[in-house]
Amino acid sequence: MSKESFGAPGTFVLAMIFLVTFIVIYFLNYKYLAGVWELR
Amino acid sequence: MSEQKFRTCTITGLKVHGPAESLIKANIITAVIFIAIGGIAALLVALTRWPAVHLLPAHWFYRILTAHGLDMLIVWIIFFEIGALYLGGAVLLNARLAAPRVGWLAYILMLGGAVLTNIMVLSGTSDVLFTSYPPLMAHPLYYLGIILFAVGALIGVLLFFATLYKARKEGVYTHASFPLVTFGFIAAGMIAIYTLVHGAGIFIPTLLWSMGLMNMNPSAYRLVFWALGHSTQQINVAAMISVWYLLGTLTVGMKPINEKLCRTAFVLYILIISVASEHHLLVDPVFSNAHKIWNTGYIVHLAVLGSMIHALAVPAGIEVALRKKGYTNGLFEWLKKAPWGNPGFSAMAFSIFIFGFLAGISGVVFGSEAVNITAHNTWRITGHFHATVVGGTTLAFMGVTYYILPIVFNRQIIAKNWASLQPWLFGIGLILLSGGMMSAGVYGVPRRHWDIVSFGGSPFAFTWDPTVYMWMTVMGIGALTAVAGGVLYVWITLGTAWKGKPVA
Amino acid sequence: MSIYAPDKVWWKPIDREEKIWFVLAIIWMLVSFFFMPLWHVIGKQNQSDESYRVTTDQYAELAGKFRDKYVVKDEKGEEVTINGVAVVHPPPGGDAYIVARMWSWQPILELEKGKTYRVHISSVDLQHGFSLYPLNINFMAIPGQDYVITMTPTSSGEFSILCNEYCGLGHHTMVGKMIVKD
Numbered sequence A: 001m002s003k004e005s006f007g008a009p010g011t012f013v014l015a016m017i018f019l020v021t022f023i024v025i026y027f028l029n030y031k032y033l034a035g036v037w038e039l040r
Numbered sequence B: 001m002s003e004q005k006f007r008t009c010t011i012t013g014l015k016v017h018g019p020a021e022s023l024i025k026a027n028i029i030t031a032v033i034f035i036a037i038g039g040i041a042a043l044l045v046a047l048t049r050w051p052a053v054h055l056l057p058a059h060w061f062y063r064i065l066t067a068h069g070l071d072m073l074i075v076w077i078i079f080f081e082i083g084a085l086y087l088g089g090a091v092l093l094n095a096r097l098a099a100p101r102v103g104w105l106a107y108i109l110m111l112g113g114a115v116l117t118n119i120m121v122l123s124g125t126s127d128v129l130f131t132s133y134p135p136l137m138a139h140p141l142y143y144l145g146i147i148l149f150a151v152g153a154l155i156g157v158l159l160f161f162a163t164l165y166k167a168r169k170e171g172v173y174t175h176a177s178f179p180l181v182t183f184g185f186i187a188a189g190m191i192a193i194y195t196l197v198h199g200a201g202i203f204i205p206t207l208l209w210s211m212g213l214m215n216m217n218p219s220a221y222r223l224v225f226w227a228l229g230h231s232t233q234q235i236n237v238a239a240m241i242s243v244w245y246l247l248g249t250l251t252v253g254m255k256p257i258n259e260k261l262c263r264t265a266f267v268l269y270i271l272i273i274s275v276a277s278e279h280h281l282l283v284d285p286v287f288s289n290a291h292k293i294w295n296t297g298y299i300v301h302l303a304v305l306g307s308m309i310h311a312l313a314v315p316a317g318i319e320v321a322l323r324k325k326g327y328t329n330g331l332f333e334w335l336k337k338a339p340w341g342n343p344g345f346s347a348m349a350f351s352i353f354i355f356g357f358l359a360g361i362s363g364v365v366f367g368s369e370a371v372n373i374t375a376h377n378t379w380r381i382t383g384h385f386h387a388t389v390v391g392g393t394t395l396a397f398m399g400v401t402y403y404i405l406p407i408v409f410n411r412q413i414i415a416k417n418w419a420s421l422q423p424w425l426f427g428i429g430l431i432l433l434s435g436g437m438m439s440a441g442v443y444g445v446p447r448r449h450w451d452i453v454s455f456g457g458s459p460f461a462f463t464w465d466p467t468v469y470m471w472m473t474v475m476g477i478g479a480l481t482a483v484a485g486g487v488l489y490v491w492i493t494l495g496t497a498w499k500g501k502p503v504a
Numbered sequence C: 001m002s003i004y005a006p007d008k009v010w011w012k013p014i015d016r017e018e019k020i021w022f023v024l025a026i027i028w029m030l031v032s033f034f035f036m037p038l039w040h041v042i043g044k045q046n047q048s049d050e051s052y053r054v055t056t057d058q059y060a061e062l063a064g065k066f067r068d069k070y071v072v073k074d075e076k077g078e079e080v081t082i083n084g085v086a087v088v089h090p091p092p093g094g095d096a097y098i099v100a101r102m103w104s105w106q107p108i109l110e111l112e113k114g115k116t117y118r119v120h121i122s123s124v125d126l127q128h129g130f131s132l133y134p135l136n137i138n139f140m141a142i143p144g145q146d147y148v149i150t151m152t153p154t155s156s157g158e159f160s161i162l163c164n165e166y167c168g169l170g171h172h173t174m175v176g177k178m179i180v181k182d
């Protein structure tokens, strides 16, 4: 590992998994919303 | 300042101030007694909502649900937080508590208020659920109890700040910056002050209204109530994250990888969240769309940014610390070899996971202006906040208790093996509970509802999508598992405080 | 360590990975935020911006007039009811009033699929929660505010309205109905 580097590659991967989960769930919910009656 | 009032902790080398120690003990033990009461209520409520069991009759269900919400969300959490503030203000700085007598005054007000409110609820005069939305009215003493509790808590928080001030002024703590954990508690304390002021702002008029001295506008009540109700949740988040940093240090010797970012994130909490309480009101009349977007969109996202910073910082700090111990293979050896048998560690790990994946994501999503139409007052919401305040905050507090017992109570944990199991039971139970609730909520299962099967015999009763019953069962199994974890926690904590062997 | 005083110089620069995370987090927060106003443009399900202060008496009167005018009658000229609740057929494009009271939703609206209605929701006593099954559409019914939601049913059949805000001991019995014809 390079000197003084971040040193937590595992966490970085976990964080990316988190972000992707977040984005997927976020848009799934808009898709679910789009299925209900039209509302204004 | 008399020296003999201090004891040196053999584990951390911290100096523990005697009167601070007594107050921390009193607040923590009281908190645990209330989580026991709230836990019995949780079991009864969960077994009633589980259609296969449907335990309580309707009026007892709503009554016990009122008690569950109050005793857990308010009494347990805030008593524990006051204890934690004294710990962060006095013990972590090797300082004395500024005015122990004031601390006891705060304690007595809080206890008196909590007991009064519980009596009013259980006597059946105040079946209003913890939100007490007017025109639904409770007995005036119910509101008085809450006001006493809030005033007591406010005094406790002010005492924490007085303690920090004294530590500086008396030259006990001379470093330019406070430790990160204390810094986090300062954020929690600052949020607590303006929250509790909002609390007075809503409960004093409500008390007057219940005595017939005033009118009450239901929409205005909702606005001010949630200014209180939502910011208290931010106290819980700030306190929980401080506890993560504390547990990270105590369990694996973690160092915050970047204090600058961590502190900035806490500052975001202080500045932002007080205004962003309207995601509770997204499907209310009165507010304009632009206002809703501004309040829940722009502002909340800044607070979430704070959480995203911690979300990386805490696990990264843990990983760095574990890698230093030699677990450097591959990406995840550190995670596999982490001290999973240490209840402080497993509680923290579950708390981080549940708060991030279940609570955080669902919170942002359900709080989105339009999506809220498909979430408001359904069980999606109940599932969301059991992930935040139970899986997140409560579980973190449980974990830190295993350190408070030796450090402050000076006792060794009894039944270490059961203690190792405890966070696992509570954490897994909670994932099932909260997951079951959120999934049933997708079909529109309402919160606070006694009978989703026959609707108390209503002629308009209808049948749910069968999947709903499956999710209700998942919820029920989760509830039983979590309650088992809760029983272990209460037994180990009280048992250790009572009968544990002295540490040294 | 988190519980001890920070090092003298803790104001150190941010690591590269942290920077990446920070930037990604900011971008995602911005996307998530701007999606809300954007949904007002591209989405068809949005919050209503329309509500009026009314007294509960005024609301009950408005709703009563609406009911009397559009109530459905059979061949004999008698009002059609289901379980004692009147069925009302509002004109497409027009206003329709739903009254929440302990513990019923009245009347039963009969709407036409694809037509747009201004549905008024309010309570004449406590706070109630309007929740339409199986669609999972939820709005608050608060006494003192006439909440106008412009709805276009895009599916037909029978729908249930349940109450999802606690409104006293009969809360769980508070179920209503809505009918959408093709």
Ligand code: HEM
Pocket (backbone or CB within 6 Å): B039, B042, B043, B045, B046, B049, B065, B066, B068, B069, B070, B072, B073, B076, B077, B129, B130, B131, B382, B386, B389, B390, B394, B433, B446, B447, B448, B449, B478, B479, B480, B482, B483, B486
């Ligand atoms: C073993 C642990 C727990 C279980 C099994 C449990 C279960 C439940 C259930 C089944 C409900 C009823 C939901 C409804 O009918 O809508 C509920 C409500 C609630 N719970 Fe818990 N809970 C637990 C712990 C906690 C804790 C620790 C807190 C707070 C720190 C908490 C806060 C609440 C609140 C605020 C409500 C809402 C009450 C209301 O709608 O008025 N719970 N819980």
Ligand SMILES: [Cu+2]
Pocket (backbone or CB within 6 Å): C100, C101, C102, C103, C127, C128, C129, C163, C164, C165, C166, C167, C171, C174
């Ligand atoms: Cu109702």
Ligand SMILES: [Cu+2]
Pocket (backbone or CB within 6 Å): C128, C129, C163, C164, C165, C166, C167, C168, C171, C172, C174
């Ligand atoms: Cu209700």
